[in-house]
Amino acid sequence: MDDLSGKVAVVTGGAAGIGRGIVGALLDEGCRVVIADIEAPVLAAAVAELAGRGDVRGVVTDVSDPVSVAALADQVYDELGACNVLWNNAGVTSGGGGNPWEQEPNDWRWCFGVNVFGTANGVLEFVPRMIAGDEPGVVVTTSSGDGGIAPVPYASVYASSKAAISCFTEALAHQFIAQKTKLRAAVFYPSGGLLETGLWEAQRNRPAELARVRPRPPAPGTTFAEFREALAAAGRPTDIVDLDELGRFAVQGVKDGRFVISHNLDAAGALLHARADAIADGQLPPSALEGLT
Numbered sequence: 001m002d003d004l005s006g007k008v009a010v011v012t013g014g015a016a017g018i019g020r021g022i023v024g025a026l027l028d029e030g031c032r033v034v035i036a037d038i039e040a041p042v043l044a045a046a047v048a049e050l051a052g053r054g055d056v057r058g059v060v061t062d063v064s065d066p067v068s069v070a071a072l073a074d075q076v077y078d079e080l081g082a083c084n085v086l087w088n089n090a091g092v093t094s095g096g097g098g099n100p101w102e103q104e105p106n107d108w109r110w111c112f113g114v115n116v117f118g119t120a121n122g123v124l125e126f127v128p129r130m131i132a133g134d135e136p137g138v139v140v141t142t143s144s145g146d147g148g149i150a151p152v153p154y155a156s157v158y159a160s161s162k163a164a165i166s167c168f169t170e171a172l173a174h175q176f177i178a179q180k181t182k183l184r185a186a187v188f189y190p191s192g193g194l195l196e197t198g199l200w201e202a203q204r205n206r207p208a209e210l211a212r213v214r215p216r217p218p219a220p221g222t223t224f225a226e227f228r229e230a231l232a233a234a235g236r237p238t239d240i241v242d243l244d245e246l247g248r249f250a251v252q253g254v255k256d257g258r259f260v261i262s263h264n265l266d267a268a269g270a271l272l273h274a275r276a277d278a279i280a281d282g283q284l285p286p287s288a289l290e291g292l293t
């Protein structure tokens, strides 16, 4: 995938935040890009704003709904005849953090519905068609160091969802090779500093039927500003990542054929070694709070 020119890319959750940076970078590489996002007005605005950079179109999609993702795949294949890059990027936090025992079934349903089933739905609908198309292609999962590397304990549901999709993507990558397909898989860990995105207000897209039953107990650090202040108070770095630059970095990782696309892999590696040592000794591994920024 070192030359993406003319290739078809589908980016879920690409209307805003990290996904939008990825879309811009793919357009700059000459890809024809389909943005699949649930937020119709934001999607329409993104398509209008990015139109000058290349062939971009939007399809309103709820990745947690298999019927919606099947309709997306039908439209992509009808209009463009292929998918070479499937980027499962849409994601939500269950919102607000808190103790694991305070997370309700609907927190799990919504977060796993989008992050885990959303990824599965993309793979189920697109991968058989990508294999049948017999062209080189890649499936990229936007995971998170929170869960993908080690959990942030007060974000237990989100961390569990991201651990699941990192694991799934690894299995997918192995099977693509074992089955001698022309496809590869990659996992992207957004990184390199603080990410000021809509993830902090993910509740805006939460369906009413998956609302919480009880009010969420107050938890500190649930807005980006509070989180940043807490880091500053602890003397930790608070630099904000340029999302266009992050998109270019992620797309370059795909072009380079990397499986793991992330900044600061030395720090992640050190934490993973410490985790492996603890697990091998039957002990609780250190959390993300002890190693990731």
Ligand SMILES: NC(=O)c1ccc[n+]([C@@H]2O[C@H](COP(=O)([O-])OP(=O)(O)OC[C@H]3O[C@@H](n4cnc5c(N)ncnc54)[C@H](O)[C@@H]3O)[C@@H](O)[C@H]2O)c1
Binding pocket: 012, 013, 014, 015, 016, 017, 018, 019, 036, 037, 038, 039, 061, 062, 063, 064, 089, 090, 091, 092, 114, 142, 143, 144, 145, 189, 190, 195, 196, 197, 198, 199, 200, 202, 205
């Ligand atoms: N922001 C961070 O700190 C951070 C860190 C690591 C990983 N991530 C991951 O990066 C990805 C992008 O998140 P972001 O930070 O840009 O947040 P964001 O809220 O700015 O973007 C997420 C996009 O997904 C869309 N979306 C939400 N639910 C959807 C659904 N059911 N179907 C289709 N689209 C849906 C939203 O409309 C939005 O455009 C997510 O997978 C997130 O978990 C974010």
